[in-house]
Amino acid sequence: MLPSSFRACLALATYVLFAFPGSVVAVKHENFKTCEQSGFCTRNRAYADKATASGSSWTSPYNLDPKTISIKNGLLTGKLLKTVEGGSETVRLPLTISFLESGVARVTVDEEKRQKGEIELRHGSPARKERYNGVQDWAIVGGLTVDTKVSGAAEQGESKTVVQYGPKKTFKAVVKHAPFSIDFLRDDEPQIKFNTRGFLNMEHWRAKIDREPKEGEPAPPEPIEDESTWWEESFGGNTDSKPKGPESLGLDITFPGYEHVYGVPEHAGPMSLKETRGGSGAYEQPYRLYNSDVFEYEMDTPMTLYGAIPLMQAHRKDSTVGVFWLNAAETWIDIVKTKTSSNPLSLGIGGTTDTQTHWFSESGLLDVFVFLGPAPQDIIKRYSELTGYSQLPQQFALGYHQCRWNYVTDEDVKDVDRKFDKHSIPYDVIWLDIEYTEGKKYFTWDKDNFPNPIGMQKQLDSHGRKLVIIVDPHIKNEGNYPVVDALKSQNFGINNKENSIFEGWCWPGSSYWIDAFNPSALAWWKSLFAYANFPGTTPSTFLWNDMNEPSVFNGPETTMPKDNLHFGNWEHRDVHNVNGLTFVNATYEALLARDDPKHPRRPFVLTRSFYAGSQRMGAMWTGDNLASWDHLEASIPMLLNQNIAGFSFSGADVGGFFGNPSKELLTRWYQAGAFYPFFRGHAHIDSRRREPYLAGSPYVEPITQALRLRYSLLPAWYTALHTASTTGEPAMRPMWYVHPSDEAGFALDDQFYVGDTGLLVKPVLKEGATTVDMYLPPSPGTVYYDYFNYETYTGAGKTVQLDAPLAGHTPVLMRGGHILARKERPRKSSALMKWDPYTLVIALDNNLSARGSLYVDDGESFEFQKGAYIHRRFRFYPSDEASPAMSSLFLRSEVDTSQDTKEAKAFLKTMKDVRVEKIVIIGAPEAWESKTEVSVREDGQKEKTVSLMWRRGDGKRANWAVVRDPGVGVGKGWQVEF
Secondary structure: OOOHHHHHHHHHHHHHHHHOOOOOOOOOHHHOOOHHHOHHHHHHHHHHHHHHHHHHHOOOOEEEOHHHOEEEOOEEEEEEEEEOOOOOOEEEEEEEEEEEOOOOEEEEEOOHHHHOOOOOOHHHOOOOOOOOOOHHHHHOOOOOOEOOOOOOOOEEOOOEEEEEEOHHHOEEEEEEOOOOEEEEEEOOEEEEEEOOOOOOEEOOOOOOOOOOOOOOOOOOOOOOOOOOOOOOEEEOOEEEOOOOOOOOEEEEEEEOOOOEEEEOOOOOOOOOOOOOOOOOOOOOOOEEEOOOOOOOOOOOOOOOOOOOOOEEEEEEOOEEEEEEEOOOOOEEEEEEEEEEOOOOOOOOOOOEEEEEEEEEEOOOOEEEEEEOOOOHHHHHHHHHHHHOOOOOOOHHHHOEEEOOOOOOOHHHHHHHHHHHHHOOOOOOEEEEOHHHOEOOEOOOOOOOOOOOHHHHHHHHHOOOOEEEEEOOOEEEOOOOOHHHHHHHHOOOEOEOOOOOEOOEEEOOEEEEEEOOOOHHHHHHHHHHOOOOOOOOOOOOEEEEEOOOOOOOOOOHHHOOOOOOEOHHHOEHHHHHHHHHHHHHHHHHHHHHHHOOOOOOEOOOEEEOOOOOOHHHOOEEEOOOOEOOHHHHHHHHHHHHHHHHOOOOOEEOEEOOOEOOOOHHHHHHHHHHHOOOOOEEEOOOOOOOOOOHHHOOOOOHHHHHHHHHHHHHOHHHHHHHHHHHHHHOOOOEEOHHHHOOOOHHHOOOOOOEEEOOOOEEEOOOOOOOOOEEEEEEOOOOOOEEEEOOOOEEEEOOOEEEEEEOOOOOOOOEEEEOOEEEEEOOOOOOOHHHHOOOOEEEEEEOOOOOOEEEEEEEOOOOEOHHHHOOOEEEEEEEEEOOOOOHHHOOEEEEEEEOOOOOOHHHHHHHHHOOOOEEEEEEEEOOOHHHOOOOEEEEEEOOOOOEEEEEEEEOOOOOEOOEEEEEEEEEEOOOOEEEEO
16 A cells, blocks of 8 residues: 555646646546446436336325424424335424515425434544534525515415415415425416425435344344445545435426526536436436536536536526525536427427426535526526625726736746737736745745745836736645644644544645634634735735635545535535635635725635635636637636626636647637636646737737727626626626527527627637627617627527628627717726726617616725715617607716715716717717707706717618717716707
8 A cells, every 4th residue: 555645646746747738638537426426416316217217106205294384474384204215214304485575485404303413423423413504604695584474375275385475476385295395386387396206305314224144133124225325435545434324315396388497507518508318419417516626627518617506597488487506515416308298289399398407415405595587687686685796896807817827937927017018908917826936835925936026016006907816725734834834733724534634635735725614714814815924915916716626636536525524513525515615705805804994995806616605705717728619619608607697707718728729719719708707818837828919910919909899898897797796687698688588599608798788799619710690689670780880780580690800800799779888098907097088889779769877986995885986877869759760869877876975975076087088879860961069968067069970881881970079077967969
């Protein structure tokens, strides 16, 4: 047997070897479990197969005892009774259904024996006996107020209980007692069904029976169930001791009449989730949620990746519903779609499709939130009320980020900075990977290569740029390192199953991991980021948290053993998927704590691992992608699923992390990445340098155009992220979200809208392509304009071919009826644009109307929470909307009233000279041909006239007009009359 330290070194060497892009090996499948290699996954699938094969003879062994049912103050409580096979035992499972004021229902099932601690743990384990009930403390921040008006049943009998709830009591929960199931109805139509297929399975505690016969005693009975994975399970050289025995939970959730389901990121596959059992093109494995370090991941697979958001939305024409499975343990989801026909002779024509899902987690509570819509906006709003809204980032964070593993010296950083300026390419942030540290020890600097980090940052500061450095959760185990000394001496680390500090291997070699569940460890972590404790950092230094799944090179599935112990003696199996969130939370809190509490600034933290609620704390990216066309193509559906799951501030590494992209691929990726909410170029340590200015002609020109386009649209992006931070609505919006009636768009995942700007984007995702086919939904009378040349297209439920030469722009259309704000003066960074004037772009619809908005604040502080912001609603409309062509036309800037506070007044004072310098009207009416001026009226000022220039569009291009320098302030109310 090799010594453990040698085995760990070998694991590290093997990991690094296969991380290099020169390796012929991509993802190492043997390092990650399939369902067949996961005991609880196999058991739950087998349970479902048994129920399905039994057909009508199958009866779920779970009944709700009607004598225990109570409905009071918004809560239905009762006891589920599970009859154990063989009839030897009845297991009591407390049930609670909470009816929330928001119209959301929550179904929770616990296990009485574990809840009361009436079980025995094996191996003398110090682990907690209860099912883990703490994920709510990390994921949920609001929205749990129950509707106390729900205090009785609309119908109650021996067989079922019916509760009306929700807005105007249009929702119903039909709870059937024996066997137990729940149908959720909206307007008396079933939308979501629990346990109608009988897959509910709560693995109760039971004592391990020694099956080895003892001398002189009768042989113990043969087990009724397969116990082979109940008591221990081995994988990758590690044995999971399972001190609590089997404790998985499963439930079938059916969406009747819904063909498409979306969400449950993170997976590298289509936005509309595929079947996993049978069906054309189905996967063979369930979708897996088990945060893992999967480098060079494959495409079109349900394999787990770095993060987990167990929110699924189902959509059909004009109706969206959803479920949120609140469980942080390893989770698998099977999906099956069944088509039913109302007429047996119709051959399936005109039938409906039910999507049947089967969810199962290894441990914890059964805890499910139910959203009945009916609109997608309703789902995301209610989900965001529960888990929090996407962070409103600092303005700089929406600019371009330049990263690689690694910039090797502080002079290297300064040289890159100068070359961006030399080539007139804007950027906002440069990043340092782990090599900036001394021997991979966080909170240190390599004194030889980064002798003057403050001087380096002063150069960046001169153009308003920032620095991001990496700090991961593994702490190097080395002598004379104060950070690890404190972690060990104060018990701030994660422990192994024996409750002593866990040692594993990661980039530094032997390492320990901070336990961010521990409040004392959190307080210590915050102290490490104080400027005095982390010399070389400044207010312009921000953070990147990687490897926080957590990644453990010599651990099972490249992560931590499941029987490790966290604060409170909860097993790692219980908290695995929320672990990354707790670490980001610690870093977020640390960045808040380092500033003057009277003047806090919004932290910027990038995370690789995430869970529901991580969106509150910063940005995420899709991890270690490859420099390949299929990874570029996959980035769009991956980010769309992130956005509809409430995590708008998301992106993918431009150019691909591993490998060397062709110059065509690099160019196309910048053109696409300019429309990611989080926009970062990144590269592996063994890849060639690929800063934008190195591409050379004819590639550097379109890359620069893409970056400048991003910067010109920063006002629109900031407004979109503000919307996400207040309503939850995604910054990247799929077609079905914007056009919920158009069935042809329900599976489209290669084009999207930017917020509510009306910008419809279709990046080039195929090698050698010089055109794209963009789908326009059947919206009668809706006109689309090419964003760059104003060519017109009509929405007619068909595709239109758009030119997309490599030397051009990403194909972008602007939907008529929208107004957006942009800034047109090229600058080196977003900070230098702060006081620049705005241009309003108005794309008129066929009724000569349009609407839009602009949100502005100081871009860095929390003063907006005290009213220090400008939120303008723009409206272009005819005075007689019944006869627009015969009426006067107006553009109004309407005030969204902020708080009347000193902060609000102070901010408006700083913005008094920031004006609208130009108004562009696309689709300008013919009647303006001879018009040369318009009337402008600003609040508190006299009416004045300014010039109007009208131009006729040639060919398919729309007429357009420009009002130059209307002289109105962005912080004031005003009106332009045409």
